Structure formats: structure tokens, C-alpha cells
Amino acid sequence: MAFEELLNEVGGLGKFQILQMVLALPLVGIAACHILLENFTAAIPGHRCWVYILDNATGILSPDLLLRISIPLDSNLQPEKCRRFLHPQWQLLHVNGTFPNVTDLDTEPCVDGWVYDHSLFSSTVVTEWDLVCDHQSQKSVVQFVFMAGMQLGAFIYGHLSDRFGRKLILRCSLLQFAISGTCTAFAPTFLIYCLLRFWSGCSAVAIITNNWMLIAEWTRSQSKAMVIMLITCAVSIGQMMLGGLAFVFREWRTLQLVVSVPFFVFSFSSRWLVESARWLIITNKIDEGLRELKKVARRNEMKNAEETLNMEGLRATMQQELEGAQTKTTVFDLFRTPNLRKRTCLLLFVRFAVTVPLYGISMNLQHFGSNIFLFQVIFGALTTLARCLALVILNYKGRRPTQMLFLFLVGLSILANTFVPQEMQTLRVTLASVGISCVAAAVTSYCVHCDELMPTLLRAKAFGLDAMVSRYGSALAPLLMTLVVYLPTLPWIFYGVFPIIAGLVVPFQPETRNMPLSDTIQDICDMKITHI
Structure with a gap:
């Protein structure tokens, strides 16, 4: 809570934060294009x-x-x-x-x-390397490889971000992503293509999470729910943009190149990002943290704050955090005390359960009809609106009821769609639209709740663990589609059951609406769980 005082002094939501989001949100949006890129580059034509x-x-x-x-x-x-x-x-x-x-x-x-049939796509990964019939399951392998890369990247880059800083790792990830994505467009063999996509996945998760942390750690607590909503909306806008780009560029190598080359520009422009002062202070880089705070105060035109900020005042304000920083924490501290262990385990389960249907629907647009370009744009628009709706309900009804509502709607819409014949395309698309909208709203609700449930000293590590579990769910989603050889509706039954079970465990978490953020593990232990 002490850093909140410093942040309010230099401006918790001013010109600096707005410009930071203007620079960072496009990165998140275009990086999100790569997550669903195989919807088009690996589409299976007639x-x-x-x-x-x-x-x-x-x-x-x-x-x-x-x-x-x-x-x-x-x-x-x-x-x-x-x-x-x-x-x-x-x-x-x-x-x-x-x-x-x-x-x-x-x-x-x-x-x-x-x-x-080249009427829809001039070429795809499938047509290039004949990933059909007995080899059709390799399309799911391609999607799994990228998700597996994101899983490894969440583990490695999460640790590196806590050690070397958000900005440095973000800049390195942007350059890596630009190189790996561009090289993928020239992959001569299927094996090299998979290896490059794996490498791209490693850096994609670092781009999204480090942008997330940089924005959130420079924003006051009252505005964090709105900021998280904007970040998740950037993902949805990226989906819409992908649908339009794929419609224009029907050759897979060209599309791959178009969504990869801009990261060379982003890598250069990232030099103007400001490192997280919260991270600098917690890691005892106090001089650098003070310099960044003054820089933000200057950009927010808080002249009085720039004059009054000094080393003595910063040490006095952040005394408790600086003392806590002397004791090194690890990810295992999330499981040491009963209350925090319960929070962590339930959060990770909900994250896994909501990620499986999210990618199950997003990666299988061909299941709902032939015009996947339009579906991609429609789903992106619907999820953007759903995320905004989630913010309103979160503020008026609370974190737990909002999550439960959207999780149940996700599961029911997917299960209902398994009983609709393929010929009834309008109803199938409607149910799929409800499902993808609700799952986007559920993810946004979860992200806000997770941010408020974790203590400040462990929040970055919790996000790293959360990202890893999310990658398990996103990697499992395409693999479940291999079950269609046993029963066509079996993958969709799994996609529908997971969020319903997650909705049943949400009430076991504390409600955090209008409650201050916890700073230490002891704050978690002392908190009394409230009920709906």
C-alpha cells in the first residue's frame, strides 16, 4: 500500500499512463494474432x-x-x-x-x-505439407507446439522478469519474436516450422505478461480493473484484426510475414517505455526507482511531486516493503500458509478450466461454418463488448457472482451446441458466439479477481504460475480435438464441463470488491473470508 502513496503523488492515471497504454496495447493485440494464427495458416481446405x-x-x-x-x-x-x-x-x-x-x-x-480447393486459401501449412487424412492430427500438433512454447516461456521469462526487470525482458522478447516470426514465413520443412513456432510461443507470452505488469504496476488501485479490461480488450481487437488480415492475405507465408515484421518496429520503439518503479524499489534499486518516479511525475506535469521526491522520503514511505525485500521469496511461498495455498490452488484450477474452452472455440472456427474470416471478426467484436460488460457487473455485483454467471453460461452454451445438427448453421453460430463472449468475460473477471487476491510481494510470481497453468489449458485444447476419432462431440463435452465445474468452486474464494490490496502473506492470513 505504501507505493500507492508514491504513485498518487506522481500521478496514478495521467498522461504517462495513457501514452504507455497507447504504445503497449498494440503489442498485445498483434501478439494475440499469433495465438490464433493457425485458424488461417493451418486451415484445412476441401x-x-x-x-x-x-x-x-x-x-x-x-x-x-x-x-x-x-x-x-x-x-x-x-x-x-x-x-x-x-x-x-x-x-x-x-x-x-x-x-x-x-x-x-x-x-x-x-x-x-x-x-x-484453393477458392478460400491459396495455400496453407496443411496444403504445403499434406496434413490431411492420416496426418490430419498434425494440425493439432502445430497448435500444441505454439502453446507449449508459451508454457515454457511463462516459466523462463517470468523468472527473468523478476530478476532483470520488465522492460529489459520485454525488449529482448520483442526482438526474438520478430526474428522467429519472420523466419517462420520462410520455413522449408514442417519440422523447422514447428521449431520456429515453438520459439515464437516462448516470446509471445513474455510480451503479453510484461506489458501487463508494466501497465498495472504504474496504475493506481482504483483504476486497475479498467486497465486490465483494456488489456484483455486488446486481445479481442487483435482477433478482429487477424480476421481482416487473413481475408486480404490468403497465402500463409505472406500472412505470417505481415503479422511478424511489425515487431522489429515495436522492438525499437520499446526504448521509450519506463521500467516499473515498484519492481526497482522492491529489488533494492532505489536510486533507479526514484529516477523513474521523477520521470513519470514530469510527464504527468506533477511539478510539486518532482521537487518533493527524495531518497529520505522514499525510504520512509517504503520502509516495510524494503524490509520485506530483504527476505527472498519464491513461488513455493504461495503454498506455505493454508489461506494462501487455498487461494492459489483454486485460482489455478479456474484459470485452467476457463482457458480450455477459450482456445477450444477460438482455434476451431471451421467447426461452425465456412466463413471463418467473418467469424473471427464477429467473435473479436463480441468478446470486446463482453469484456466491457464484465467490468460493469464486476463493479456492481462483485467478483464471485460475475465469474460464476459467465462460467455457467460458457459451459451451457457449448454443451447445447453439441446437440445442434451441422445443418442448423445459424443456431450453431449463435451458441458459439454466446460461448466465446462469455468465456472472454469470464477471463476478464478472473484476471481482476486474481490481481486482488495475491499479495504484492508475490504477485509477479503468482502471475508467472498463472501463465504456466493457462498454457497447460491452451495446449490441452487442440489436443482434445484428436478425440473426434472416437466421438465427434467428445472434445466439446470436455470444453463445456470444465467451466461449469470452475463456476462451482469460485464461491470458496473471498470477495474482494471495494477491499484494499494485500501487501504481505500475513495480510492474507489475517483476512476473514466473506460470503456472497
């Missing part, structure tokens, strides 16, 4: 087996007739995607309007490759 008589020969027969004698039909009377007739079935030329039983006819896999 495809069928390559057949010589159909694709390399000329004759008097029309393509439709050649297709009839070359490719068998599936249960929906559509050409098979993964098999072809062993020999041309000339007798099928005489079929007119009726389809005889052809199950006894000899077929074979696509031994000569596939022909793809």
Missing part, C-alpha cells in the same frame, strides 16, 4: 485424392463424370477425401440420379497425393 484420369488427362468426358468414376462417395453422398477407386469404375457413367451400393468396389488411399 480436398480429394489426386487421380491421373481426372487431373492429368484430357478427353470428351466432363470433370463431374470423371470424378464419379474416380472417387467414391461418403455417407453424405459427397466425394471421399481420403480414398479413391483402385481402377476407374466406368459402369458408374450409366447411373442417372440413383447411387448403387459401391461398398464392394476396391478402393485405396491417396497414394499419389491430394488435390486441394
